[in-house]
Amino acid sequence: MDRSDGIKIFTEFVYPGEQKIVEVTVAQLHTMTPLKIPIFVNRSTTPGPVVMFSAGMHGDEINGIDIVRELIAQNINIPKIGTIICVPLINILSFINKSRVFPDGRDLNRLFPGSADGSLASRFAYFITKEIVPIVDYVVDFHTGGGKRFNVAQIRVAPDQLELMDLAAEFNAPFTVMTQNIEGSFRSICKENGVKMLLFEGGMSLNLNQEITTIGVEGSKRLLQHLGMASDHVIPSAPTYTNKIIHKTTWLRTNHSGLFKTFVEVGEYISIGQKIATVYDPFGQYEYDEIAKKEGYLINVNHTSLVYQGDAIFNISKEHKHE
Ligand SMILES: [Zn+2]
Incomplete structure (x- = not known):
């Protein structure tokens, strides 16, 4: 304009x-x-x-x-x-x-x-x-x-x-x-x-x-x-990744309450059967592994240290091309 x-x-x-x-x-x-x-x-x-x-x-x-x-x-x-x-x-x-x-x-x-x-x-x-x-x-x-x-x-x-x-x-x-x-x-x-x-x-x-x-x-x-607007001193660096297009995502929820520890990083591709987190009580009585039932890229990871049953813990891609 x-x-x-x-x-x-x-x-x-x-x-x-x-x-x-x-x-x-x-x-x-x-x-x-x-x-x-x-x-x-x-x-x-x-x-x-x-x-x-x-x-x-x-x-x-x-x-x-x-x-x-x-x-x-x-x-x-x-x-x-x-x-x-x-x-x-x-x-x-x-x-x-x-x-x-x-x-x-x-x-x-x-x-x-x-x-x-x-x-x-x-x-x-x-x-x-x-x-x-x-x-x-x-x-x-x-x-x-x-x-x-x-x-x-x-x-x-x-x-x-x-x-x-x-x-x-x-x-x-x-x-x-x-x-x-x-x-x-x-x-x-x-x-x-x-x-x-x-x-x-x-x-x-x-x-x-x-x-x-x-x-x-x-x-x-x-x-x-x-857009042709960048000044001469503005030189973008080449990205170290390729852009991935995600059409749908879904939330993974925990079925347990307790202290929460993750073993995966945001952006990572997770596979079915992979241990992705643990939920355990403060008294050393139980420890539940969260095992991935789906595969996909982790779009969001909950960094909380405490979860309740039903809390959303990971947002994972549903439709994607795995490169
Ligand atoms: Zn905002």
Whole structure:
């Protein structure tokens, strides 16, 4: 999309060639503290696409925040053409609280498009829908697994948005996983507005994993290069893996309660009959081996140390090509 004049974010204009940090006040706290979201806007003088990298939709998903931070720190967000917008921390209030959700328990990523006079989280969603979505062509939104569930680095694509598969291949995460859009999510609102959005998942909440950060940063570089937007100093490294496309996944649940130890790594291919975990009681009375009854790639591994009967412990691929 050609935008030779100013891009307007709230009341502020950013013109071609300008680099600006727009601070948007989205709420006023009872502590007399304004709640501001810093938005890093970098524009080339040459027209081109508008790409946004965002993270922290869930305030406890630190690994995604680290990826967007790196894009800024390494000047990857200085575009050769077009505009790059970085929002490392969308949900700043939940980040301060080290929480996935808002103080009232609402999940920002289920409230889109939001409303101007709804709950605080809904007003945040409304701001993003009204101010951000209309000005961007592409979005990469970075997430992690919730709780102690560690996601393998992946791009998620909805089965009815196969046009995104090419972009996912350019990003080249270790896995591309087909998952439905969730109603009320940022991804669903991007789709409705014709914004091409790649949802990145990797790592787990309240955790920093350098490998996940590196995959996110390198994928972002490859995407920018594909769009012709990467500056000359931005040279993506060749991936050490091949991208695997996963059409379906299923959760493996434990039938036991107790302390939980795994013997496998996320991303690994497990075989039927393989011992993948042990559940044992704290008193030395029993020990149950979890034996794989299915084969597939481990898309998610629960890193909890304690499970209850019926807890989801592994997410495993169902339809895949084993290379
Ligand atoms: Zn998330």
